Amino acid sequence: MSALRLVIFDVDGTLVDSQGHIKAAMETAFQAENLTPPAPEAVLGIVGLSLNVAIAQLAPELDEKAVGRIVEAYKGSFSTMRAADMPSPLYPGALDVLEGLAQNDDVLMGVATGKSRRGLDHILDAHGLKRFFVTEQVADHHPSKPHPSMVQAALAETGVSARDAVMIGDTSFDMDMGRAAGVGTVGVGWGYHGVERLTAADHVIDEFQALPGTLERIWSV
Known part of the structure; x- marks a missing residue:
């Protein structure tokens, strides 16, 4: 056998x-903290990492609490897209x-x-x-x-x-x-x-x- x-x-x-959704959610999350969103190519470069690790790599100057807020804003943006029935x-x-x-x-x-x-x-x-x-x-x-x-x-x-x-x-x-x-x-x-x-x-x-x-x-x- x-x-x-x-x-x-x-x-x-x-x-x-899923790049369209990922880039849009990341832009929304950074804007929620009044931060300039990372370049699209930088965002795609961290796809695959766990979200907190990815955010920390995109914005290493941020402290843990700020990273956590961006993570939650990113999740919220993705939830909105899911609610709109927009699968990648x-x-x-x-x-x-x-x-x-x-x-x-x-x-x-x-x-x-x-x-x-x-x-x-x-x-x-x-x-x-x-x-x-x-x-x-x-x-x-x-x-x-x-x-x-x-x-x-x-x-x-x-x-x-x-x-x-x-x-x-x-x-x-x-x-x-x-x-x-x-x-x-x-x-x-x-x-x-x-x-x-x-x-x-x-x-x-x-x-x-x-x-x-x-x-x-x-x-x-």
Whole structure:
């Protein structure tokens, strides 16, 4: 019998294109503190980190209380967008690939995201994706990426060994997290960090349709 395999997906910048919402929420949050919002490219550079860590990196001069207020304002802005039923769109090919991988009895899928539990639930429910994932790791319960805690928890929950698991993501944080946990890594070129920052990836793909073949190559070694 084949060993179980696990494919762990990042969410923002990998499964869904959430940059519009992220940039808008960050701008609103900084303006609530009468601060100049960070440049859009700086905001995209911290996507994937837990929110408090991300804010602290964007504005290192702020104290902990100010960071906390911006975090809450950001969450409030995102809640407003959720209430308006404005889910971030899936990337082209994402749903087809998830459907295809789900046909394999020996392949399990999960997510490891800097999103909160509430934020992840909104995306999964909006796009009908919850049926695909047997393990869901969110920022509420783990240290920020690139700490390997999320991947380690996904392995423990599924019983899959690290050598049979692969982390899929668009940022250097995802690749470093996967490597720290001892799993394979696949970077995606359509996300927020750019291919030039995915040097820690074992493989880099530029379209979703390339993922199944890449996974086969990884697991055939």
